[in-house]
Each structure stands twice: as C-alpha cells, then as structure tokens.
Amino acid sequence: MSAIYIHIPFCLSKCAYCGFYSIPSQKKKSAFLEALKREIVSRKDYLRGETVSTVYFGGGTPSLLSVEEIDALLDLIRAQFNVEPDPEITLEANPDTLSLDYLKGLGYIGVNRLSIGIQSFFDNDLQYLSRRHDSRHALECVGWAKEAGFENISLDLIYGLPTSDADQWSRNLDLFFGMDVPHLSAYALTLEPNSILTKQIEMGKALPVAEEDVVRDYEILCRKAAENGFLHYEISNFCKPGMHSRHNASYWFGTPYLGLGPSAHSFDGVSRQWNGSSLEEYVEDRSQKSEEKEMLTLEQQYDEYVMLRLRTMWGIDLKYLKREMGERFSEYCERQAQPLIVQGRLSRTREFLYLTDEQMLFADGVAEELFW
Numbered sequence: 481m482s483a484i485y486i487h488i489p490f491c492l493s494k495c496a497y498c499g500f501y502s503i504p505s506q507k508k509k510s511a512f513l514e515a516l517k518r519e520i521v522s523r524k525d526y527l528r529g530e531t532v533s534t535v536y537f538g539g540g541t542p543s544l545l546s547v548e549e550i551d552a553l554l555d556l557i558r559a560q561f562n563v564e565p566d567p568e569i570t571l572e573a574n575p576d577t578l579s580l581d582y583l584k585g586l587g588y589i590g591v592n593r594l595s596i597g598i599q600s601f602f603d604n605d606l607q608y609l610s611r612r613h614d615s616r617h618a619l620e621c622v623g624w625a626k627e628a629g630f631e632n633i634s635l636d637l638i639y640g641l642p643t644s645d646a647d648q649w650s651r652n653l654d655l656f657f658g659m660d661v662p663h664l665s666a667y668a669l670t671l672e673p674n675s676i677l678t679k680q681i682e683m684g685k686a687l688p689v690a691e692e693d694v695v696r697d698y699e700i701l702c703r704k705a706a707e708n709g710f711l712h713y714e715i716s717n718f719c720k721p722g723m724h725s726r727h728n729a730s731y732w733f734g735t736p737y738l739g740l741g742p743s744a745h746s747f748d749g750v751s752r753q754w755n756g757s758s759l760e761e762y763v764e765d766r767s768q769k770s771e772e773k774e775m776l777t778l779e780q781q782y783d784e785y786v787m788l789r790l791r792t793m794w795g796i797d798l799k800y801l802k803r804e805m806g807e808r809f810s811e812y813c814e815r816q817a818q819p820l821i822v823q824g825r826l827s828r829t830r831e832f833l834y835l836t837d838e839q840m841l842f843a844d845g846v847a848e849e850l851f852w
C-alpha cells in the first residue's frame with residue numbers, strides 16, 4: 481500500500497496567515513504541468529510497484545487546475561503506477577474557485593473526496609485571514625459539492641481567531657455539524673514566521689492571537705465533536721466513524737508515499753526526500769537534481785513514530801515498537817512514559833500509550849519527553 485501527494489503551488493492571492501509554499505500567479509502553470517508530468521514518469525519506480533491507494537492534490541489551490549488538467553494527471557499516474565481499482569482521490573479546493581459544473585466534472589473523472597478551505601462561516605474572521613470568499617459563498621459551495629454527488633467531504637475551519645468569541649466559534653461548529661458533512665479538519669491559528677499576519681501583528685496593524693482563546697475554542701471543539709458522534713482521530717481531524725482521511729492516515733502509519741511538485745516530501749520506508757521550494761527550479765528540472773535526501777537512523781525512525789502516533793487516537797503501540805525496532809526502544813519508551821503517566825499527561829492501556837482529548841493540544845511537549 482502506498483500514497484501519492486501532488487503539490488499544486490498556485491493561489492489567486494496570498495492569505496495573511498499562510499505558511500505553505502504557494503505563488504499568487506499562474507503565469508507558469510503550463511510549464512509547471514509539463515514538469516510535473518516529467519516528474520511523474522521519472523519517479524515511477526519510487527514506490528517499487530506497491531499498490532497506490534490514495535492520491536491527494538494539495539497546495540496551494542489545486543482547484544485552480546481545470547477538470548481536463550486534473551484528468552490528464554490522473555491518467556498519467558494510472559499509467560505509471562499500480563493504482564488500486566477504487567483509490568481515494570482527494571482534491572483541496574477553495575470556495576472562490578468552485579462552481580457546480582466544475583464539481584460535477586471532478587466527480588466524473590474520479591475525484592471522490594473534497595477538502596474545502598472554508599476556515600470560517602463568518603465574514604469578520606474571513607477578512608482577518610484575508611480569505612477571498614465570504615460566508616455566503618462558503619455555505620453555497622458545500623451545497624454544490626453535495627449536489628454534484630460528493631459524499632466524502634471535509635471542511636477546514638480555523639479556531640483561536642481574535643475576531644471570534646466563544647459564541648461565534650460555537651455557531652461556526654453548529655453550522656458545520658448541521659450540514660451532514662462527514663469530516664472536519666480544525667486548526668488552531670498559528671503565526672508562521674514571515675507570514676503577512678505575523679508582520680501585521682508585530683506592527684500593531686492586526687489583532688494579536690491569545691493562547692487562552694485557542695485553548696477555549698479547542699475545548700468547545702472537542703465537546704461538540706463528541707456530542708455529534710465524531711471521532712477525534714488526530715489532533716486537528718474529526719470524522720464520522722469510517723470517514724477518516726485514508727491519505728493522511730498513511731503518514732501516521734509509516735506507509736510509503738511519493739510527493740510530486742515543488743516542496744513535496746517523499747518517504748520510502750527508510751529515507752525521506754524532498755523537492756526544493758522553488759517553482760522556477762522545478763520547471764527547469766533543476767529541483768530534482770538538488771533534491772535533498774535523508775536516511776533515517778533507527779533512533780530517528782523511533783522519534784518520528786512517537787511524534788506522529790501521539791497525535792492520533794491510535795497512540796503508540798508498544799508491541800509494534802518491540803517487534804519492529806527492538807526491545808531497546810520499547811523499554812526506553814515505557815521508562816520515559818512512566819513519569820508522564822503519573823503526571824496525567826499520558827494515558828496507558830495494556831499495549832498503548834496515548835493522549836486524551838485534553839492533552840492533545842500539548843502533544844509536542846509530551847513527544848519531546850519520549851524522544852530518544
């Protein structure tokens with residue numbers, strides 16, 4: 481089993497909080513698509529014939545590609561890789577790029593999961609984030625997605641916004657849970673280094689973000705998700721039973737994945753590779769030459785396993801650690817976990833260590849204590 485991620489680096493404009501690699505211009509779109517096709521062909525052996533179960537178009541704004549362009553990429557992937565008959569094919573989309581016809585077209589070519597960047601159903605939040613859509617459009621495009629036949633839909637929301645109080649965040653969630661959409665990705669607003677928002681806050685031109693608002697909204701989020709029968713399966717991800725993102729789960733379960741496009745990362749089970757974050761180099765085929773590669777030591781693999789699995793409801797499997805990495809690692813992990821269990825920062829069942837809802841916001845700190 482394996483996964484393919486495709487990074488589409490174009491956006492219509494740059495959102496103030498954005499930390500992703502994206503360019504607010506589509507001038508190089510044709511050259512990019514040609515380079516992407518070359519990369520698909522040149523890396524056809526990376527997954528060593530493993531069955532591809534998921535394809536994920538992320539970005540950037542993948543919904544800036546036409547249906548025909550996405551179809552051509554999928555055809556090439558099917559021709560070069562061993563894609564299973566019923567793969568999960570996800571496309572990230574922004575409301576301002578969607579129409580009913582476009583969504584119907586996506587369904588027709590086999591895209592079967594949509595991840596829509598709603599972020600908020602309230603205009604004051606959307607303006608703070610400098611999103612291009614408004615609340616009316618946010619609601620409208622979810623209706624279109626359903627009308628176009630999509631059942632597997634995920635919406636992104638952002639919490640901890642200084643423009644939103646507890647009541648507004650609750651109403652955001654009530655709107656979401658009233659829509660009968662099976663998946664929610666809810667992210668705390670983070671101030672990325674060098675983002676426009678970070679600079680605006682530093683200059684006193686935008687409202688600052690308060691840690692206590694993040695914690696307050698997170699508690700509301702966990703409570704409402706549970707009340708609505710959603711599983712909290714990863715720090716930022718909630719779903720109806722059985723509707724988790726198969727693609728993202730592959731990152732947490734150590735499944736090999738191939739990342740295509742500028743800034744995309746790949747993992748073949750023992751080493752990690754990544755393309756440079758430069759569209760110019762990518763279209764000139766220079767990024768593959770300067771592609772970086774890191775062999776993971778067993779200690780690094782242990783750290784990575786701990787960090788990724790602690791973020792999920794599946795937790796750290798001590799039996800797996802013993803079987804796959806050896807007693808040295810499972811015993812070390814148990815030893816390090818002991819004081820954290822006593823402090824109530826970590827929970828344990830027979831073979832698993834995991835974080836409860838309340839502790840998940842602090843996953844990074846707990847993971848550091850368990851690192852090699």
Ligand code: SF4
Pocket residue numbers: 490491492493494495497498499500502539540541574597
């Ligand atoms: S749409 Fe997404 S990737 Fe593009 S600028 Fe906004 S946050 Fe960044």
